[in-house]
Amino acid sequence: MLSNMLNDTLHSWGKSADITCGPTGGTCAMASFASAAISDFYTAALQDATTQMQAILNTITPDPNGRELCFLNTKNGLLLAWATHRTAIPPGSVTANNHANDIAAALGLVNLESADAVQA
Numbered sequence: 514m515l516s517n518m519l520n521d522t523l524h525s526w527g528k529s530a531d532i533t534c535g536p537t538g539g540t541c542a543m544a545s546f547a548s549a550a551i552s553d554f555y556t557a558a559l560q561d562a563t564t565q566m567q568a569i570l571n572t573i574t575p576d577p578n579g580r581e582l583c584f585l586n587t588k589n590g591l592l593l594a595w596a597t598h599r600t601a602i603p604p605g606s607v608t609a610n611n612h613a614n615d616i617a618a619a620l621g622l623v624n625l626e627s628a629d630a631v632q633a
Contacts (some may be wrong), residue, residue, distance in 0.1 A: 527606030
């Protein structure tokens with residue numbers, strides 16, 4: 514199953530005509546949350562927040578085009594997006610390696626303080 518395959522490797526995202534998640538990179542992850550036992554780094558408040566966020570994700574109707582719900586790791590933060598999984602990112606795509614301003618423009622990111630402030 515595609516979801517099992519995606520959980521076995523790290524993926525990267527690219528934006529050309531649509532959002533593509535391809536092999537390697539670690540900037541594209543399936544939209545789901547893991548929960549853990551309460552500890553000094555995973556408190557009851559975080560466990561509760563995790564449960565609430567997963568419940569919200571579970572209410573989202575599957576994409577009629579078969580795309581997977583993913584978190585895209587951008588220089589501006591995480592973006593929840595529908596993505597198509599392919600064996601490669603199309604040439605010329607904007608990726609997480611581009612300048613923050615280019616990423617913001619390609620993904621239509623809004624409410625940014627300053628893309629230059631987060632440029633890595």
